[in-house]
Amino acid sequence: MVRLAQQNDWVIFIILGAILVFIIVMQYLQRQSGLGAFFTQNFIDSGNIFPTWLIVSVVYAVLLATFISSYIPILPKFIEEFSFFGYSLNKFGFALLAVSVFYILKFFFTFFLYSSIGQDKKWGRLYFVSSKFYMAVSILLIIANMVNYYFNTDREKLFAISVLSAAMIFIFKNFFYAFNRNYILPNEWYYKFLYICTLQFAPVLALWKLLFY
DSSP, rough: OOOOOOOGGHHHHHHHHHHHHEEEEEHHHHHHHHHHHHHHOOTTTTOOOHHHHHHHHHHHHHHHHHHHTTTOOSSHHHHHHHTTTOOOOOOHHHHHHHHHHHHHHHHHHHHHHHHHTTHHHHHHHHHHHHHHHHHHHHHHHHHHHHHHHHSSOOOHHHHHHHHHHHHHHHHHHHHHTTTTTTTOOOOSHHHHHHHHHHIIIIIHHHHHHHHHO
């Protein structure tokens, strides 16, 4: 394996930063528990659920944007023309902005759905389970970014493998949420389908179109 050019050295700082943040989360927010204990802990026994979820989500978004940015073909014209005090977004900045807005909007729409149907008690359980899921995916993204930026691989094949893997993870996520033992989705099946269709499938398709078309 051959190391790629040095202009990608910024990626290693993101990866090391993500690892450091996860260590801090495990040490201080999860009472010095390991990854195994974190993934297997019960909702009742857990602590610092919201800050853990928030930090894990931010790290996940940064890692995802780092990986996606290398495959964005061109920046949209409105992004190229936009500048803030003389600064403009590159592909990483655009990917991070798109991913961040995507998940922020998804967060508020999900909260609105749960509140409107009287399922507020499940809200805490949802982001408790989500923090575990995004922690696991973040670990995979750390590996994916290392391979993508620092090893001489066939980028077309790697992209195809990444898309297939993302699709499999996405399908697994929906089954994992739907049949989770913590009962994180609404009780009624039509609300489950509403959540999966409007807050899972549709937003992902919109994000894909924004980034790659």
